[in-house]
Amino acid sequence: MTTSDADFIPLVDLAPWFNGDTSARAELAATVDSHLRRCGFLVVINHGIDPTVLANTRAACADFFHMPEAEKAKLVPTNDVYRGWVGGGKESNAATYGVDTPPDLKETFAYGTVDVADESLRDQHPMWYAPNLWPDTPSTLQPAAELFWRGARELADELLQLFALALGLEQEHLLDHCRNTTSTGTLNWYWPFTREDPVEGQYRIGPHTDFGTVTILDRQPGVGGLQVLDDAGNWIDAPCIDSSLIVNTGDMLKQWTNDRWRSNEHRVLPPAAGAPNEELISLIFFHEPDADAVIVPLPTCVSPENPARYEPIAAMDYLAEKFAALAVGD
Numbered sequence: 001m002t003t004s005d006a007d008f009i010p011l012v013d014l015a016p017w018f019n020g021d022t023s024a025r026a027e028l029a030a031t032v033d034s035h036l037r038r039c040g041f042l043v044v045i046n047h048g049i050d051p052t053v054l055a056n057t058r059a060a061c062a063d064f065f066h067m068p069e070a071e072k073a074k075l076v077p078t079n080d081v082y083r084g085w086v087g088g089g090k091e092s093n094a095a096t097y098g099v100d101t102p103p104d105l106k107e108t109f110a111y112g113t114v115d116v117a118d119e120s121l122r123d124q125h126p127m128w129y130a131p132n133l134w135p136d137t138p139s140t141l142q143p144a145a146e147l148f149w150r151g152a153r154e155l156a157d158e159l160l161q162l163f164a165l166a167l168g169l170e171q172e173h174l175l176d177h178c179r180n181t182t183s184t185g186t187l188n189w190y191w192p193f194t195r196e197d198p199v200e201g202q203y204r205i206g207p208h209t210d211f212g213t214v215t216i217l218d219r220q221p222g223v224g225g226l227q228v229l230d231d232a233g234n235w236i237d238a239p240c241i242d243s244s245l246i247v248n249t250g251d252m253l254k255q256w257t258n259d260r261w262r263s264n265e266h267r268v269l270p271p272a273a274g275a276p277n278e279e280l281i282s283l284i285f286f287h288e289p290d291a292d293a294v295i296v297p298l299p300t301c302v303s304p305e306n307p308a309r310y311e312p313i314a315a316m317d318y319l320a321e322k323f324a325a326l327a328v329g330d
Contacts, residue, residue: 005196008236010035011229011244015046017162025165032123033166039236040249040262047245048158049151054218057138057148057187063138065107065189075133077107081126082110082184082323083202085132088191102202105270109141109187113180114149121180122218125291128316133232149185152216152285156183159214159247160287167257168300174256178213182319186284189222190268193276204268210250210286211322217246218283224257224271228264249307253290255310258297291316 012032018022023198034168036041063073075084086108111132116122121129134142160174204224219226221240228236238246254263271278289295293315 007208008039008230009041009043009238010103011239012042012044012247013046013242014044014048014162015157017158018048018282020047021205025162028166029162031169032162034220036166036249037229038262039230040254040264041266042247043239043241043244044247045241045244047155049148050156051217051243053144053147053151057144057283058218058220058281059143061142061187061189061283063107064109064135065143065281067137068094071135071137072107075135077133077161080323081112081130083112083130101206102199103203104206105190105193105198106204106268107189107191110146111145111149111185113182114146114153114185116158117180121291125182125316127320128291129180143188145185148283149183149285153181153183155216155245156214156285156287157180163253164213167260167298169298173298174213177289178287180290182288183212183315184286184288184292187199188278188282188284190222190278190282193271198270200228202270204270204280207265207267209263209265210248210318211252212250212286212288213253214287215246215248215250216285216287217248219246220280220282222271222278222280223275224269224280226264226266226268226276230264238266250286252295252315255313256298256301258301258306258309260301283300288319289315 012035016028020028034044069087072085072087076087077084088105088107089103113129114132116129122131135223146251156180157175160178164171164173164175189291207229213250219240226238226246227241228235228238248266249261251265254261295315295318296312302308
């Protein structure tokens with residue numbers, strides 16, 4: 001069943017966090033806690049990311065994805081590090097959730113941490129702090145995508161502080177596990193379906209949950225839209241509001257909060273039969289902790305009545321397993 005319910009994915013104004021006093025921040029934190037106990041998705045406004053950065057990144061993406069495949073193929077990853085161009089038919093997000101579906105109908109340009117403060121981390125954790133692969137053409141992609149990564153990282157850092165207050169923790173408790181974040185920028189192109197028709201059970205992105213702590217999404221509205229699964233098994237159309245971003249909590253934050261907060265299954269539909277020419281570009285920032293961070297249920301989320309449901313796990317071990325499941329075998 002599919003339904004549309006803007007109340008399920010609430011609108012949250014972040015202005016009180018950036019501009020409000022202590023009382024306003026506390027009120028916002030309580031509201032966010034209430035929302036995330038019910039649904040792990042928010043639509044946020046007044047988020048602080050410059051709209052020009054988003055527009056420039058999307059324009060550079062369009063120039064890149066419209067290039068011949070032979071040019072894009074020069075940026076295919078040569079190892080297990082998630083960097084560069086991932087062509088159509090190479091990923092199945094549903095596989096990370098244990099669901100067997102056809103490959104996702106998208107192309108992706110992926111890049112990792114833009115600013116590595118400690119260069120020794122590249123040797124200690126080569127998978128997570130590997131250099132990025134950038135095309136010579138278009139020359140606009142690297143600077144635009146790096147600005148998007150930095151803006152989203154700044155927002156994620158603020159959200160982690162807001163979340164810490166919502167969970168009754170010291171404001172920088174979560175942020176302290178993410179000073180050397182392994183966060184990934186993912187730029188998705190959903191091509192028009194004049195190129196090929198989907199087979200049964202095929203999506204632009206199949207049903208899945210996100211791996212990490214927080215996802216920040218700048219999306220284009222379209223018929224082939226984002227849907228989120230509610231507890232009753234209904235697929236809810238995610239609202240698309242001008243100047244807003246989608247923020248959702250991932251599996252790692254769900255585990256960190258001992259299931260206090262949600263990590264909802266979601267998907268991106270193929271375009272409807274009446275809109276085969278629709279193409280969309282999504283800009284996504286997947287926030288992850290430090291590679292050596294150990295995720296243990298938070299003290300404010302554990303009690304004698306609600307004991308820890310998860311064993312401690314290293315962030316890099318958890319994420320490596322998920323990334324391995326993402327790829328479709330040749």
